[in-house]
Amino acid sequence: MKSVIVLCGGLSTRMGQDKGSMNYHGKPMIVHVLESLNQVADEVVLVLRNEVQYNKYKNLLSKNAFLESSNFKILKDTIKDKGPLGGIYTGISAINSDKALIAPCDSPFISKELVTQLFEISKNYPDFESFVPIWSDGNMEPLHSIYPVRSKEIIEDLLLKDQKNVKALIKRLNVKYIKIDEFDLPKKSFLNLNSPQDISKVE
Template sequence: MKSIIILCGGRSRRMGKDKGSLILNGKPMILHVLDTVKDIVDEIVLVLRDQEQIDKYKPILKDIYPSVKVVTDEKKDQGPLIGILTGLLHINSEFAQILPCDSPFISKSFVLKMFEIAGAKKFDAFVPIWDDGHIEPLHSIYKKDTAIVIMDLIENKKRTVKSLIESLKVKYVDVDELDESTMSFRNLNRVEDL
């Protein structure tokens, strides 16, 4: 079973707006991500900030995506680590790929390659890595059991995704191997990016 967790809880300080609802090429960014993954995965969990954000997304999602499970962060305004935890607590599969809602150019082949690599199941996480050592923790696959590790990190006041990666048995995968164009990793963080 292939599960996707889409994180869309944060507001961009640079944009001053909810990124997933911003229009790119005639439709909200979140729909670009959903359109890419909807036919290739079994389960989609969309993690939003709060009820206000759910209400904002209802007209965007309409009945086009009735199978998307929409949940809110376990704790509000705590960053992406809480979003990952929330998503992992709501999936039915052993692993899930995390995707940010502000990466509208994610390709189907990238997602499928990640799940193919995760088939080895000998690791807690599968993390894309650039030549310079920079990692992409919000484009990674995590084992459902890492929710326990995240809870422990949060209890110990560690709230970064980097602290999670450092606590896991990780298989790093070259970005170029996953997407030669590297467009799957392009985040839109500023108005001029649109």
């Protein structure tokens, strides 16, 4: 079963607004992300940070079929103000499989091919718990990675110690790092749009 958790965090100071709700090519970025994931995932969980964002996104998606799909859930962070790590905790607590791919809501170019390839790799290497794409310079893509449900206990421990960096979780798992150059897809599949300048570069 392919489970995907989409994280929508706080406001972007450079965008001046909630990134997932920002329009790109006529529709919110979150819709671009969900349309790609919905083609290949058996289960999609959208995690939002609070009640205000929850209501905003329910309204934003009201004209789309996602809300009526049985394989789609919208959740609010169960542990507040803990960043992406808190979002991962909320998401993996709600999925029906033993692992999930994490995706950010500000990556409108994430493709069904990327999701398919990541899950295929995870199936071919059952001895590993987590699967993390990595660039040639050593930089990781922790929010385009697969994590096991058992991460929940580790995250609880990290958050109790006020450690909110996803890389702290990665250090506690048996990880297979996947060179991004080995993926047969455009590199912009990993691109996050963090500023108006980012958008202008891909127009």
